[in-house]
Amino acid sequence: MNRSACLIFNPVAGQGDSEQDLAMIRAILEPEIDLDIQLTTEEISAEELAHEAVRRGVDTIIASGGDGTLSAVAAAVVSTDISLGIISRGTANAFATALGIPDTIDAACQVILQGVTRTVDAADCNGHRMVLLVGIGFEAEAVERADREAKNRFGVLAYILAGLQELRNLHSFDVEIETEDKIIKTSAVAVTVANAAPPSSVLAQGPGGIIVDDGLLDLTIVASLTRAGAIAAAFHLFQTASAGNGAERNDIGYLRAKQFKITTEPPQKIVVDGEILGTTPVEIRCIPAGLKIFVPSREEEEAVEKLEGLPNLTIEEKPSPENSPD
Structure with a gap:
């Protein structure tokens, strides 16, 4: 059937x-x-x-x-x-x-x-279900700039072009981040909270490896004050994430928690899984094991065996246990 x-x-x-x-x-x-x-x-x-x-x-x-x-x-x-x-x-x-x-x-x-199938986490963001990430500040502005016409013409390059254009309007904002056990106050140009994120979502890569079934969310703060600094921070995030390491620059911070409450001054646009959904404040909480996906x-x-190429290699197949002599 x-x-x-x-x-x-x-x-x-x-x-x-x-x-x-x-x-x-x-x-x-x-x-x-x-x-x-x-x-x-x-x-x-x-x-x-x-x-x-x-x-x-x-x-x-x-x-x-x-x-x-x-x-x-x-x-x-x-x-x-x-x-x-x-x-x-x-x-x-x-x-x-x-x-x-x-x-x-x-x-x-x-x-x-x-x-x-694999069971992975999901999240809730201000009452909206989220699978990937929420971007606050720079990323939200760049996503809004990359309209349908641009994406049809340039494909994924539209997001890169929008980001470069948005650098001209780079501005910092005050942010307060509340978790289960602490309150963090700082300045930032971008805050990203990820449940899952591809390597191309550079601003989410602070921890250097996002685990999609750990019951936690990953938050990355980028606090560069200049366009050159923002570009350098993004390149650093790309490099460290590619190597599976956490970011090491002073203008990048990151942490993991089950939930975040984020407020900003002034209010900032938020983008949830690629769609603009209002402005801060925002509350995001993890939904552990919330999604079963093929x-x-x-x-x-992942490769479980690799032997080819070894010098003087020989492989002898052993008889199965049921065919072994008594």
């Missing part, structure tokens, strides 16, 4: 041919999965379709679109027992990258067919 799933498909995501994309998804999945295909429209959002699927009691939801679509569907699935499949077709594909999911249609479909099998995710 075939598995079944609700496929929520955004036909305007990305820069490819959506009809061909949908045809490819169906060709790969439908031999093994009965798909209930739901298309987003200007009137019906991915979030509405996902909530309706949850109400129907489906076992699996597959989301296909950009990061906005994927995050909206994931938000609806948080704290349910529904398995979530991801087929990323967006500009940045941050969602897939952060969770180790391939960002090509064929490979993403194969992950879903394998049926291996991921690559362990064998694909």
